[in-house]
Amino acid sequence: MEHKLDEIFNAVVNGDADAAKLNVQSALMDGMDAERILNEGLIASMKEVGRLFEEGEYFVPEMLISARAMQGGMSILRPVLVEQDIQPIGKVVIGTVKGDLHDIGKNLVSMMLEGAGFQVYDLKTDVAPEKFLEAVQTYQPDILGMSALLTTTMNNMKATIRLLEEKGARENIKIIVGGAPLTQAFAEQFGADGFAQDASQAAALAKALMDGSRG
């Protein structure tokens, strides 16, 4: 059975979506526990991808195809997880702020969060504060993630946080921000709970915030 997990792990790390799907299917048919496939196969492999990126061995294209492979494996596994009522480790709403159409960073963060075991609701780009609020009220996420690539749009992060505060929706969520013009100082100024420099750090930060929330 262990070698099945290795095959899933290697398929994701190597960015082979077909192999990831096949090996997840095969492991399920062999009777392997779905949660084990998730944690020791898919999530473990994306953690390795994150490490390879941090170490400078993987770059954005490698991360993208690994994430694609992970999503392929998840597409086979998800129905089983739902059937067994296995919950994600948390829920995240994510989007690029109003006026901003850049999405590569946000897409990578979405993929890494999914690879870390989160359920992700991606609002895409040009997301107004009102739309973030609506999504927070609808999905009741643990974390809200906002991305901006322009100095002129990043202030919409502050506007979104203010709106959430005004409507009483700020208290029960953690907010993380990221994007090229962002810094830790800006994140604090806007009232966010965290700032991530890249997608790998974003996933680690989200997990740390969840662990902190559980106390």
Place this chain on the structure above:
Amino acid sequence: MRTRFGDFILNSSPPLPMPVGVYAGLEITGDSVRQAVTEAQSQFRAVMALHERFHTPVMLTAMDLSVEAEAFGCRIRMTEDEIPSVIGRRVTNAAEIKALPIPAVGSGRTAVSLETARRLVMAADGTPVLGGVIGPFSLACRIFGVSELLEISLTEPVVLIALLEKVTRFLTQYLSVFCDLGVHGVIMAEPAAGLLSPRGLAQFSSAYVKQIIDAVVTPDFTVILHNCGAKLVHLPKVLESGAEIYHFGAPMNLAQALAQVSSEVILAGNLDPTGVFFSDTQAEVIARTRELMQIAAGYKNFIPSSGCDLPPHTPLDNIAAFYETVNGSMG
């Protein structure tokens, strides 16, 4: 090849400051970003306003990485106050790439860039003028979609190569027209290439930049390759493009880069345009600029600059602080 602009840089003492930013000039003229990117006269006025205010030793046209993509037929989103962005994907597969027509130079707003450059050359009074263009990989990203192109760089490189060949043909023609206008050269922006591995960068960016450079560079016309995402690990492969001057962003370790390149290669950069120029106080800009000058002390082959384009509404006082610090007149 050493060009007249390269000579100009190497013969300057102290080093010549060259922040990349035209939109800050709009703080002086009062025009909008939309006007600057759609009207040559507005962009010209912004450049001249900066030149008059700061006695800029070089005049640059605006960095707008949607211009060439629009000429290829990409949809563009334009607002009053933001640099335009590309929406959606112009082509999505090999067949569409094959059918994609190569636009004529002068199509769309390439005419604005060229006309701005022409006016600057006429008004320049000896100050070097540099045009601004996008690089081949970054242009391909805008036409195909950034995420999608990055993926096919690993999964379907043949498809990517077909698109790179088309954009390279266009850019070669475009730069030739800039050359004919009498500008000293162009800054070619390849930010997306910094997302690739070093091997990917060599294969899908440097190889095509080199083709363009080999075709257009003359003793009177240089290409400055800008890659604000490149890190030290990318440096050897970036240098394979054969440019005379390399302009880097904040991710590049400039101290080590200067130590690694030969004195024949000129480097430029790399103060963070948003973290320093846009956001910092004047005192902090002075401090960061002094740090930059210390890193580059003793190197003649260096141009102190911003790491990328200064965003609209960058405080003019911060730009002044940068110029004055480099020129040595601040404390």
